[in-house]
Amino acid sequence: MHSFAQMPSIHTEQFGELHYDEASALLFPRGLPGFEQSRRFVLLDNPDFAPVVHLQSLETGNLCFLALPVRSVDPDYETILSEEDREALGLADADQPTVDLALLSAAQDGSLSANLLAPVVIHLAKQRGVQAVRFDSRYSHKEPLCS
């Protein structure tokens, strides 16, 4: 266990100086579409915002997403992973648990939507993540959130 002072840190717009443990750093081997250069993130949890979580870049201080577990948006949601996605995640079999998140965004009128077309899928045990863009057209990249 590192002492706080030895922990790596990044200056973030949202949280100020953010200290994190290497054991909680996540690698996105392909980055995210639109942010292909951003490969390292950390998942931040705050009870005040639950069930919303933050996905903070460890390379770009002002890059941070808000996300909801996909099944809190749609209880019946089933994540589909391509062969490539599984490889990037280091998922050996279908039964290994992943954290599946929908990135949130706001429209001009302030209404919130969740991206169910492309869930961010995280394999915590391997500290890996991908944004798994679906091949079907079942869900939108802007599913309205009912509050």
Next chain:
Amino acid sequence: MLVIRRRVGETLVIGADIEVEVLESGGSQVKLGIRAPRAIGVVRKEIRTVGEQNQAAAQLVKQFKNPRPKPIRPV
């Protein structure tokens, strides 16, 4: 929109140096092979849509001021 009917193994060209070949077709899917210079980006349209949506999503956090959270540890 230009509509062209092609069979498996047949190709069409776009401009001077882009070729699109129909490799397989069956059910509701076709498999295409694309030959293009490296400088030409080729992605599924959904990926571009998601890229634009991610740019929008990255703006949302700026609407919230947030106390300091704690990193989640791997389970």
